[in-house]
Amino acid sequence: xxxxxxxxxxxxxxxxxxxxxxxxxxxxxxxxxxxxxxxxxxxxxxxxxxxxxxxxxxxxxxxxxxxxxxxxxxxxxxxxxxxxxxxxxxxxxxxxxxxxxxxxxxxxxxxxxxxxxxxxxxxxxxxxxxxxxxxxxxxxxxxxxxxxxxxxxxxxxxxxxxxxxxxxxxxxxxxxxxxxxxxxxxxxxxxxxxxxxxxxxxxxxxxxxxxxxxxxxxxxxxxxxxxxxxxxxxxxxxxxxxxxxxxxxxxxxxxxxxxxxxxxxxxxxxxxxxxxxxxxxxxxxxxxxxxxxxxxxxxxxxxxxxxx
Amino acid sequence: xxxxxxxxxxxxxxxxxxxxxxxxxxxxxxxxxxxxxxxxxxxxxxxxxxxxxxxxxxxxxxxxxxxxxxxxxxxxxxxxxxxxxxxxxxxxxxxxxxxxxxxxxxxxxxxxxxxxxxxxxxxxxxxxxxxxxxxxxxxxxxxxxxxxxxxxxxxxxxxxxxxxxxxxxxxxxxxxxxxxxxxxxxxxxxxxxxxxxxxxxxxxxxxxxxxxxxxxxxxxxxxxxxxxxxxxxxxxxxxxxxxxxxx
Numbered sequence: 001x002x003x004x005x006x007x008x009x010x011x012x013x014x015x016x017x018x019x020x021x022x023x024x025x026x027x028x029x030x031x032x033x034x035x036x037x038x039x040x041x042x043x044x045x046x047x048x049x050x051x052x053x054x055x056x057x058x059x060x061x062x063x064x065x066x067x068x069x070x071x072x073x074x075x076x077x078x079x080x081x082x083x084x085x086x087x088x089x090x091x092x093x094x095x096x097x098x099x100x101x102x103x104x105x106x107x108x109x110x111x112x113x114x115x116x117x118x119x120x121x122x123x124x125x126x127x128x129x130x131x132x133x134x135x136x137x138x139x140x141x142x143x144x145x146x147x148x149x150x151x152x153x154x155x156x157x158x159x160x161x162x163x164x165x166x167x168x169x170x171x172x173x174x175x176x177x178x179x180x181x182x183x184x185x186x187x188x189x190x191x192x193x194x195x196x197x198x199x200x201x202x203x204x205x206x207x208x209x210x211x212x213x214x215x216x217x218x219x220x221x222x223x224x225x226x227x228x229x230x231x232x233x234x235x236x237x238x239x240x241x242x243x244x245x246x247x248x249x250x251x252x253x254x255x256x257x258x259x260x261x262x263x264x265x266x267x268x269x270x271x272x273x274x275x276x277x278x279x280x281x282x283x284x285x286x287x288x289x290x291x292x293x294x295x296x297x298x299x300x301x302x303x304x305x306x307x308x
Numbered sequence: 309x310x311x312x313x314x315x316x317x318x319x320x321x322x323x324x325x326x327x328x329x330x331x332x333x334x335x336x337x338x339x340x341x342x343x344x345x346x347x348x349x350x351x352x353x354x355x356x357x358x359x360x361x362x363x364x365x366x367x368x369x370x371x372x373x374x375x376x377x378x379x380x381x382x383x384x385x386x387x388x389x390x391x392x393x394x395x396x397x398x399x400x401x402x403x404x405x406x407x408x409x410x411x412x413x414x415x416x417x418x419x420x421x422x423x424x425x426x427x428x429x430x431x432x433x434x435x436x437x438x439x440x441x442x443x444x445x446x447x448x449x450x451x452x453x454x455x456x457x458x459x460x461x462x463x464x465x466x467x468x469x470x471x472x473x474x475x476x477x478x479x480x481x482x483x484x485x486x487x488x489x490x491x492x493x494x495x496x497x498x499x500x501x502x503x504x505x506x507x508x509x510x511x512x513x514x515x516x517x518x519x520x521x522x523x524x525x526x527x528x529x530x531x532x533x534x535x536x537x538x539x540x541x542x543x544x545x546x547x548x549x550x551x552x553x554x555x
Contacts, residue, residue, distance in 0.1 A: 050401065050405075053404075053405035054404055054405055054552075055401040055402070055404040055405045055552070056401070056404075056552060056555075057552050057553040057554075074407070074409065075311070075407040075409075076407075078405060078406060078407045079407050081405065083402070083405040085398065085401060085402060087398055089398065089399055089401075089402030091318075091322060091399070093322060093325050093326065094321070094322065094325070098321065102314065102317070102318040102321070105314035105317065105318075106311050106314045106315055106318065106403075106406045106407070106408060107311075107406060107407060108311065108407060
C-alpha cells in the first residue's frame with residue numbers, strides 16, 4: 001500500500017433542520033486503501049459520502065482530496081473524485097456513449113482524450129455492446145454498470161461508491177468486485193453497502209457508523225479469518241506454522257485462523273498442509289461471522305445506545 | 309474546455325432531444341404564422357382605412373405584440389424542466405459532485421434554454437421579412453421590436469429557470485413562471501384602475517415593451533429587462549446553492 005493520503009476529512013458535522021445527522025466524523029484514506037463503510041439505514045452513510053463528494057455541504061469540519069480543500073479549491077478537488085450515488089445518476093434520454101463522453105468532459109477530460117477514456121471505461125464495465133443504446137432501454141444491471149463507468153471514466157484518484165453492486169446478477173457482482181479490487185490498487189476507494197460479505201471481500205479497512213457517529217474504524221487484517229475443521233486435531237503450533245496465519249484460536253466448531261493476506265491464499269496453504277500431514281479436512285470456510293457479530297454488537301442493543 | 313462549456317453542451321444535447329422542445333417551436337411557429345396571416349388579411353380587407361397608419365404600425369407592430377404574448381406563454385414550457393427535473397431525479401446532487409460550481413450549473417442550463425428561445429425568436433423575426441417583397445416597412449421600427457422581443461424573451465427565460473430552481477416539480481415551475489409572467493404583463497391594466505400609481509405601470513412588461521414597439525429605444529426599458537433577468541438568474545444560483553447547503 002502507498003501511504004499517500006488522498007482523502008482526509010476531519011470533524012464532519014451535518015444537520016437536517018434541528019436534527020444533527022453527523023457528529024465529528026473523521027475519515028483518512030491513503031492510496032491503495034479500500035474502506036468499507038457500514039451502518040444501518042439512517043446511520044449517516046449516504047450523508048457522509050455526499051459531503052465527501054461536495055454534493056452536500058458540511059455544517060462543520062473540512063474535507064481535502066489530493067491535498068486540495070473541498071471548500072476553497074472545489075474544482076481541483078472534485079476533478080480527482082469519482083462518485084456513484086445509491087441511485088445511479090443517469091440521463092435516461094441519452095445514449096450510453098454520449099452520456100459517458102459528457103461525464104468525462106464535465107470532469108475535465110480533454111476533447112481529444114474523451115473517446116479513449118470512454119472506450120476504457122466501457123471495456124472495464126462490460127458495456128462494449130451497449131454503447132449506442134439509450135440508457136432508458138438498458139436493464140437495471142446495465143444501468144448500474146453505466147453508473148460505475150461514469151464514476152471511473154475520468155480516472156479519478158478517489159472513488160466513492162454507494163451500493164455499487166445493487167441490482168447486479170451474481171456474475172456481474174463478481175466482475176464489479178474484481179474491478180473495484182483492481183482500481184483499488186492505485187486509488188483510494190470508499191464502498192458503502194449493506195452486504196457484509198461484500199465489504200469483507202473488498203475492504204482493507206472497516207468503518208461502522210451508527211446514529212451519525214463512528215463506532216468502529218480499524219484495518220480489516222485483524223478480521224480476516226478462516227474457520228477450519230479436521231478429523232484429526234493438528235495442534236495450534238502446526239496451524240500457526242502455515243503461511244499467512246498470524247493467530248490460531250480454538251472454536252466450538254474447529255479452529256479460527258487469523259490471516260494477514262487474502263483468506264483464499266491461506267485456505268490453499270492450509271489445504272496443502274492438511275493433505276501432507278493427513279489431518280483429514282472436513283471444512284474450510286472463510287469466516288464472516290466476526291464482522292457480522294461486531295456490526296450487530298455496535299449497532300444494536302446496549303452497546304449501541306452507549307455509543308450514541 | 310471548462311466544465312461550464314461541457315455542461316452547456318450536455319444540456320443543449322438533452323434539451324434538443326426532448327420532443328417537447330420541438331413541439332414548442334412548432335407550436336410557436338404555427339401560432340405566429342396564424343397571427344401573421346390574420347393581420348395580413350385584416351390589412352388587405354381594410355386597406356383604404358388602414359393605409360394612413362401604414363403597414364409598419366398596422367401589421368408589424370401588432371405582429372410583435374402578439375409574438376410577445378406567445379413567447380410569454382410558451383417560455384415556461386421550455387424552462388420548466390431545466391432544474392426542477394434534475395432536483396427530482398437526484399441529478400443535481402450528481403452535478404454538485406463534478407467540478408462545476410452552482411453558478412456554472414445554472415448558467416449552463418440557462419444558456420441551453422436561451423439557444424432554444426433564440427431559435428423561436430429567429431422564427432418570429434424572419435416571418436415579417438416577407439413584407440419586404442410587397443410593402444414598405446420601417447426597418448428601424450422592425451429592429452427596435454426585435455430588440456425589445458429579445459430582451460423580453462431573455463428575461464422570461466431567466467424567470468422560468470429561476471422558478472425551475474425553486475421547486476422539484478416541473479409542472480409547478482411552469483405554473484409559477486406563468487403566474488409571475490402574466491402578473492407582470494397585466495400590471496399595466498391594474499395601473500389603469502389606479503391612475504395615481506406609477507409603480508404598477510413601471511413594472512409592467514407590457515408598458516416597457518411599448519417604447520420598443522413604437523421604434524423608441526429607451527435606456528430605462530433596456531435596464532429594466534436586463535436587471536430583471538440578472539435578478540432571476542442570481543436567485544436561481546442562490547436557490548441551487550441553497551439545495552447543496554441546506555436541503
